[in-house]
Each structure stands twice: as structure tokens, then as C-alpha cells.
Amino acid sequence: MGFEIKAKIANFGGQLLKLEHQSTSTKTKMALNLFLPPTSISQPSHKTPILIFLSGLTCTGDNCAEKGFLQPHAARHGIAIVYPDTSPRGAKIDGEDDNWDFGSGAGFYVDATTEGWRNNYNMYTYINEELPSELFKQFEVLDSGRVGIAGHSMGGHGALTIFLKNPGKYLSVSAFAPISNPINCPWGQKAFGGYFGEENKEKWAQHDATELVKAWEEDRPLEVLIDVGTADNFYKQGQLLPENFKMAAGDKGIQVRYQEGYDHSYFFISSFAGDHVDFHAKHLCNRALR
């Protein structure tokens, strides 16, 4: 359903809109942030490409909008950014708020199939269908034909899998410290076990970037930018496994950059935000010149 605009905040010559709407996918009220670059306001007839930024465990759509430093670069390129929440909130499911890596703040961008969760935990459909559809309906300045997707950690997993599952739908994808092979890491195993059931391994594979990239058609272009910090404790603990993704991709155009000394925090994201937005702009903005 339509978005209620809770606040309009001037930012980098554009506006950050604080939005709320009732989601049909999650059956809960969902909050999000939408950054509109200066050109969306000064030239509303000029269609604006949009980047979907998916956040990581425990986050809402606020963290990256406040700390990620993507907006100045999006303002420069004339790109909008939407920062959705990472799960339904207040779904009144037993145990929903008991874990920081499962349930609230940890929707993992899948549609759950298990009892208890499947009624609300449909973040895949929410991000891939409902959210963009509602945005394009209400904000006519946004260009439904030029959408990129990015994310951090669990959100990097979301960005990679949603991109790979929908060839041609998203023009660009990048990730900061993504969970790249969830079926082989503790975070992913806990989440997929809970949302899909322990036995449903076929379903697990359908939401694993490393499995999905193997099936990507050889002749279809694939360019992915990934940054991972070498001082990232979750990387060191084997939660991210970007090597597996890179190896599975073979000759395809996966660029994994290991950033010396960087950790898993927003200090890492903000440091490379410019590179990522520039990367998306190459795909999202050049298209406009055709």
C-alpha cells in the first residue's frame, strides 16, 4: 500500500524521505528511507535510476542512511537510493525477538516456508516485487527500467541472490562483506534451517549466491563488485566465504577486493561507498545516454 511520508530531510542537495507503509508481503508496517538526489527535485520530468541497498543483521533502513555515506555519491550521479528494513517487525511470532541473527532484524531476504514464519517473513517478495512496485507507483520520478541492488553482509547475500535469481531485472550489483555462501556458514545455516527447515536443502541452494552463480549462463554478462576487509572478524570466522563465490563464478566478471585492515563496520562501508556508487552509476546512468 501507499507510503506515508513521515519526514523530508534535506541532505546533500537532495532529500531523504522517511517512509512507512503497510506491506502485503509481510503483513506488518514497514519503515524505510528513500534518498532522492537533487536532480529528482529540480528536474522531476527526468527519470531517476534507483539503487536498492539491503542492510545487514540487526540493522534497520536507518543505519546505512546515517552512516554509509552513499548519499553524496548518489547525489553526484543523480541516483536515488532506497534503504528498506531487514525483516518484518512486531509480527507477534513466538521467539521473533530472541536472537540477533534470526527473526527480527534478520529476515535474510527469503520467503520463509516454515510454520510460524511463512506468514510474515517474506522479505524476498517484499524486496524483489512489492517494494519497487509501490515505489514506482507513488514516486513517478523513479525509473523502473534502471534499478541496481547492493548490500552489506546479510544484505550483500540479499543483493547477490536477488540479482542472480532475476537475470536482466537489475542492471548492477555490488556488495560489502557479503555472506556469499550461506549454506556453508553458521549464520546461513541457522537462518535457512529456521526459515526453510533443516531438510529442505534444495530451497537452501536456491538462495545461495555461490550455488546460483554456477548456473549463470556463460554468455550473459556478469559484473559484480565486492569489497571485503581483511580485519573483518566475521570474514575470519568463515561467515562470509567470498572465495567460494569467486571460485564458483569461474571466468565470470567477479571483482573481489580485499581491503587491508578494514573491519565489518560502517567505517568500512563509508570508506568504499564512492567506489560502489560509481560502479552502479556506470551501469545505471550510461543506460540513459543510449
Place this chain on the structure above:
Amino acid sequence: MGFEIKAKIANFGGQLLKLEHQSTSTKTKMALNLFLPPTSISQPSHKTPILIFLSGLTCTGDNCAEKGFLQPHAARHGIAIVYPDTSPRGAKIDGEDDNWDFGSGAGFYVDATTEGWRNNYNMYTYINEELPSELFKQFEVLDSGRVGIAGHSMGGHGALTIFLKNPGKYLSVSAFAPISNPINCPWGQKAFGGYFGEENKEKWAQHDATELVKAWEEDRPLEVLIDVGTADNFYKQGQLLPENFKMAAGDKGIQVRYQEGYDHSYFFISSFAGDHVDFHAKHLCNRALR
């Protein structure tokens, strides 16, 4: 006393150090953040100028380090930034934590004279003497001869007054939405009444930027950059009064920019962080070329 380095976080090619030390001015443990630009690490023999950034009511030294986006610009210019806390914490003073605009998080960068507060609430001496002195002692890469000062809201008041009270000590000053005439606004009257007493109006004037700028020697150069958002509710409520400061300064070089539609938040600070760091760089970095 010396700083304990609690964490070193890679950021924009430099490092954000999370520091803690026992302060002799406040008689409490004080936490702070110190950003060192890439050149401080790659060329430790090359002295680095430093900007002191004073935060506003309710903040610690973390908020602006995470949300202010001064670091990328400081990295570009080779400037360090220190983000101190805004008051002593845990001083065990009666009523210390009862108000968001007095006591904890609201030290107002003065040395209190009133019973109860004067033992710990010595943020003027802490910022103007103890903190830089300790930093220059421990971090030899920092250049004690090239120090700038800036701040937001209450911190803008701190930056302006500390600059004006110490001619020649700081090479540059700028402020975001500063409390510019505290003796004539509710925040300032509450704070000065509490820290100096209601009767001590002479002391009040000694920490009022508008009063201080009147006394600035005509032939001494004065260049100040101030940004204020026109949608800033505190500005509209008369808490900031930059007009009074500008008028009191007369022909002196005060640049007050009213930024259309911007509020009082870090979304405002981050949007103009580049301009402010550039302004400080003009004063702090050119000096190195002489």
C-alpha cells in the same frame, strides 16, 4: 594522563582511534575518537594539523565520527580530527543525568564555578588545555602549531568561544548551527545559570560568542564560516541567534550561510562537511607551505 587505545579502525585510508584517558580537569574517565589521515600513517615524520570537533547536546565523541562525514575530507587534506565527549560522565553529582540540556552530555565547554559542578565540569580547560596537551605528548605526528576548532550547536558555541578567548592559538574556526549568543537563549541561560550561578553575569559574558566578538581587535584577522539550516527548529525557536553574532561582529569576516531547507541533524552536518574541512584546510595546510 596518557590515552589507552581501545581500538584502531581503518577508515578512508586512515585510522579512527577509540581512546580513553583519566582526565585531571574533569576527574573522570573521558572517551574520545581521534581520526588520523592516511599521511599520518604513511609519513609519520610529516607533521599533521588537527581539527578539534566539539559536538552538541546529548552527543558523545562517537556521533559525529560516525555520521558527520568529516573524515573523507580530512583524509584528502591530510588533517587529523579529534572528537571529544561533551561533558564528564559518571561524576556522581546529584541530578547529573536528570536533564538532556544540563549536566551529562551538556558540559557547554565552560569551567563551572557553582557548588556541585565545579569539581568536574571543567570542559573549557579540558578542551583548551588538557586534551591537546595530552594528544601532542602521545601522538608525535600531530602538529601543535596547526590546530583548528569547529563544532555543532552547543559545540559550535564551544568552538567560537574557545577560538575568540584565545587569539592566535587556533588557526581556524567554523561552526554548524552554533548557539551564538547563549546569554540570550533558553539553553544558554539554563546552562550558565547552573554552571556559573544566576548572578554571575560577567562570567556569562565571558563565554558568549556574541559578546566576545565585539571585543576582538579590529586589526586582527577574523574569518569564521557558519552554516545554519533554515528548517532547523532550534534556529526557529531562537536557540541559535547567529544574526546577533553576525551583527556584533560588524565588518569582521563572519560568513553565515543560511542553507535552505536543512535541519539541525547530522544529515545537515554531513552535507556541508566538505566545505568546512576545506575551509579549515585553507588555514591549516597552507601554513605548512610557508
